[in-house]
Amino acid sequence: MIPSMTPPAAVIADATAYARAVEDAARAAAAYCAGGSSPLDDDAYDRLARGIAAWEAAHPEEVLPDSPTGKVAGGAAEGDVPHTVPMLSLDNVFSPEEFTAWTASLARRVGREVGRFAVGPKLDGLAVAARYHEGRLTRLITRGDGTAGEDVSHAINTVEGLPGTLTEPVTVEVRGEILMTTAQFEHANEVRIRHGGQPFANPRNAAAGTLRAKERAYTVPMTFFGYGLLALPGTDAALAGRLEELPYSEAMSTAAGLGVHTSAGTAVPEVVVETAGQAVARVQEIAALRAELPFGIDGIVVKADLAADRRAAGSGSRAPRWAIAYKLPAVEKITRLLEVEWNVGRTGIIAPRAVLEPVVVEGSTITSEFAVLVADLLG
Numbered sequence: 001m002i003p004s005m006t007p008p009a010a011v012i013a014d015a016t017a018y019a020r021a022v023e024d025a026a027r028a029a030a031a032y033c034a035g036g037s038s039p040l041d042d043d044a045y046d047r048l049a050r051g052i053a054a055w056e057a058a059h060p061e062e063v064l065p066d067s068p069t070g071k072v073a074g075g076a077a078e079g080d081v082p083h084t085v086p087m088l089s090l091d092n093v094f095s096p097e098e099f100t101a102w103t104a105s106l107a108r109r110v111g112r113e114v115g116r117f118a119v120g121p122k123l124d125g126l127a128v129a130a131r132y133h134e135g136r137l138t139r140l141i142t143r144g145d146g147t148a149g150e151d152v153s154h155a156i157n158t159v160e161g162l163p164g165t166l167t168e169p170v171t172v173e174v175r176g177e178i179l180m181t182t183a184q185f186e187h188a189n190e191v192r193i194r195h196g197g198q199p200f201a202n203p204r205n206a207a208a209g210t211l212r213a214k215e216r217a218y219t220v221p222m223t224f225f226g227y228g229l230l231a232l233p234g235t236d237a238a239l240a241g242r243l244e245e246l247p248y249s250e251a252m253s254t255a256a257g258l259g260v261h262t263s264a265g266t267a268v269p270e271v272v273v274e275t276a277g278q279a280v281a282r283v284q285e286i287a288a289l290r291a292e293l294p295f296g297i298d299g300i301v302v303k304a305d306l307a308a309d310r311r312a313a314g315s316g317s318r319a320p321r322w323a324i325a326y327k328l329p330a331v332e333k334i335t336r337l338l339e340v341e342w343n344v345g346r347t348g349i350i351a352p353r354a355v356l357e358p359v360v361v362e363g364s365t366i367t368s369e370f371a372v373l374v375a376d377l378l379g
């Protein structure tokens with residue numbers, strides 16, 4: 001069983017604590033998007049974001065522009081290649097109860113119970129859009145701020161699962177996640193150390209750093225997992241029409257048929273189920289396999305499979321309403337608080353930082369934690 005584990009929202013008592021929380025969240029989001037080591041793990045970030053959202057709901061006129069709540073994926077560096085369709089993020093649930101509430105709200109939007117869900121792993125990497133023109137991979141773009149992303153086409157030949165040429169000469173955009181498998185991560189660090197560099201803290205940082213690095217003396221492989229297939233300007237009208245109407249699961253098998261790597265060949269392939277109960281059961285099966293997977297996942301994504309249901313559900317500005325990320329509990333470790341540093345932040349706010357005895361959590365070495373969490377620690 002997966003325990004119910006909605007992380008409690010961080011408690012934000014006043015405008016000063018709110019400003020401090022926004023500053024911490026913005027710093028963590030910027031570090032995350034830049035591929036550096038984020039000072040907050042996923043759960044801590046979610047707690048902070050929930051606390052921020054709760055405070056903003058009560059004080060809508062005082063929302064700060066830096067707040068992560070209105071931005072795609074907490075805000076990202078703006079890139080220079082516009083996306084044809086925004087690359088959205090996903091809303092999260094943390095328990096079977098929250099998941100059931102989501103399926104109920106989905107049914108309300110669609111006007112009836114949804115009877116087909118695709119359930120698959122949430123890959124812990126970086127979202128990219130890969131553009132194929134007449135079957136040839138011409139451009140690779142990061143998500144960026146969701147509207148425009150950075151051109152990382154220089155990495156094209158280093159990504160396994162993203163073929164240079166598709167099995168058919170079609171013009172399409174494949175979206176998915178680039179990550180390093182555990183083996184690729186270990187290899188990347190060996191090569192990096194041999195070249196006199198510092199090892200990456202975890203596979204996600206390694207993939208982010210490698211994807212963006214332009215002029216390295218060496219290349220190390222990464223892996224792509226596709227989770228989206230869409231038309232581009234120039235796509236044949238019949239194919240574009242078909243892509244609009246295909247169930248999600250069939251779009252994914254079409255992508256696999258074109259030669260794109262998906263979760264299909266892994267121990268946790270995406271499966272189609274018919275009820276919310278079956279979806280939760282599949283979530284639990286995938287969660288149970290997490291520790292032995294050769295790549296990192298940070299949750300399970302559940303999607304309405306049928307095109308008509310997805311259309312009826314629609315999308316918000318941040319996330320589609322037809323899909324949800326069922327987040328898995330972060331791995332917890334206990335360490336010692338060595339001291340608290342009191343730093344003055346950019347806006348003049350004092351931001352306490354807990355200096356911790358270094359502890360390795362899922363490949364990342366954690367040495368400090370930020371403000372709101374420290375406030376909790378100190379009671």
Ligand code: IVH
Nearest residue numbers: 088089090120121122123127177227301320
């Ligand atoms: S579907 C948002 N499926 O998680 C449009 N996303 O935290 C539909 N992600 O932005 C996305 N694995 O980059 C989808 N199997 C999967 C995924 C997945 C990882 C990423 C994606 C998304 C982010 C949200």
